[in-house]
Amino acid sequence: MNQKALLTQTVQKGGCAAKIPAEELREILSMVNFKTGSKDILVDGSSMDDAGVVQISADLALVQTLDFFTPIVDTPYLFGQIAAANALSDVYAMGGSPRTAMAILAVPLLNMSKEIIAEILQGASDKMAEAQTDLIGGHSIDDDTLKFGLSVTGYVHPQKIWKNSGARCGDRIILTKPLGTGTATAALKRQVVSEEDIQDEIKSMCQLNDIFNHSACNFYSSIHSATDITGFGLAGHVVQMARASQKTINLFMHKIPRFKKTEAFLRAGYLTKAHRTNKSYVSKEMQIESVGDIEQKLLCDPQTSGGLLLSVAEESSAALINHLHEKNILACEIGQVESVAHPLRVIISS
Numbered sequence: 001m002n003q004k005a006l007l008t009q010t011v012q013k014g015g016c017a018a019k020i021p022a023e024e025l026r027e028i029l030s031m032v033n034f035k036t037g038s039k040d041i042l043v044d045g046s047s048m049d050d051a052g053v054v055q056i057s058a059d060l061a062l063v064q065t066l067d068f069f070t071p072i073v074d075t076p077y078l079f080g081q082i083a084a085a086n087a088l089s090d091v092y093a094m095g096g097s098p099r100t101a102m103a104i105l106a107v108p109l110l111n112m113s114k115e116i117i118a119e120i121l122q123g124a125s126d127k128m129a130e131a132q133t134d135l136i137g138g139h140s141i142d143d144d145t146l147k148f149g150l151s152v153t154g155y156v157h158p159q160k161i162w163k164n165s166g167a168r169c170g171d172r173i174i175l176t177k178p179l180g181t182g183t184a185t186a187a188l189k190r191q192v193v194s195e196e197d198i199q200d201e202i203k204s205m206c207q208l209n210d211i212f213n214h215s216a217c218n219f220y221s222s223i224h225s226a227t228d229i230t231g232f233g234l235a236g237h238v239v240q241m242a243r244a245s246q247k248t249i250n251l252f253m254h255k256i257p258r259f260k261k262t263e264a265f266l267r268a269g270y271l272t273k274a275h276r277t278n279k280s281y282v283s284k285e286m287q288i289e290s291v292g293d294i295e296q297k298l299l300c301d302p303q304t305s306g307g308l309l310l311s312v313a314e315e316s317s318a319a320l321i322n323h324l325h326e327k328n329i330l331a332c333e334i335g336q337v338e339s340v341a342h343p344l345r346v347i348i349s350s
């Protein structure tokens with residue numbers, strides 16, 4: 001492969017859009033008899049939360065997560081940055097601080113130069129340094145398809161875990177990044193746009209979700225629930241939060257942030273299989289047909305390294321949004337939590 005290797009052209013599917021569809025994953029997991037019930041396990045995979053949590057002592061728990069995928073952009077260094085930011089995000093989404101990481105790497109050794117592989121690792125290493133996370137090991141194999149990611153371990157206080165099940169009536173729903181990375185990277189993979197054309201999306205995917213790194217701990221108790229938006233799109237992740245919390249979430253469609261070119265990309269038909277599978281995943285619990293076709297696709301757009309979705313006490317929402325804006329983090333109030341209206345979990349207002 002030459003130096004300006006177009007990484008996205010070496011794989012069939014890119015980024016979080018390559019996740020196993022949620023319905024199929026649920027079916028597979030339901031066929032396995034897992035050991036459960038250990039008292040020190042505070043969060044396991046059963047609630048489809050972002051990470052697992054194990055208690056170590058009265059004031060310390062470990063958050064553990066793993067994320068890896070195929071290339072989502074063409075520049076190796078940027079792919080490394082995005083893969084790391086995406087993997088670290090699940091620790092932030094639990095209210096934790098990442099501490100260490102292990103790398104998982106599969107490379108087509110015959111067709112890919114060592115320089116390219118090194119650039120991917122450099123991108124990840126620089127992003128981990130920004131997150132004050134040390135890489136302490138990993139595993140690599142020779143494989144047909146390039147895949148890279150991290151297993152991240154972080155710290156969290158056992159009483160300050162943000163589960164996806166904590167949303168309360170009256171809470172405001174805040175989203176911290178625009179939607180649209182799925183359709184933008186689908187356009188890149190088809191080579192109808194360049195990385196330059198989607199630089200806003202790439203910058204956003206590289207951005208850490210460490211929204212509380214520099215203060216704002218005051219808001220910890222106001223945040224009742226959190227998750228990050230990745231492969232299942234805003235639709236899939238908001239349904240999971242509503243389901244886990246046993247609440248209805250009312251989304252305000254016109255307040256949902258998107259990148260400048262997102263609607264044009266969706267209209268042009270730059271889609272992934274996940275746009276379809278995400279829609280069918282949410283169709284029973286979300287009133288998705290109530291909005292237009294492009295809005296439906298926006299809600300189902302699979303994000304890679306997407307923003308945090310926070311359920312915040314009503315009285316703290318405006319102050320939190322101001323605080324995030326001061327730190328140059330986009331934060332939009334996109335909905336609110338209401339009492340349960342079974343079986344509909346998510347409704348959409350214009």
Ligand code: CO
Nearest residue numbers: 050090228230
């Ligand atoms: Co997540």
Ligand code: CO
Nearest residue numbers: 066067090230
């Ligand atoms: Co994940």
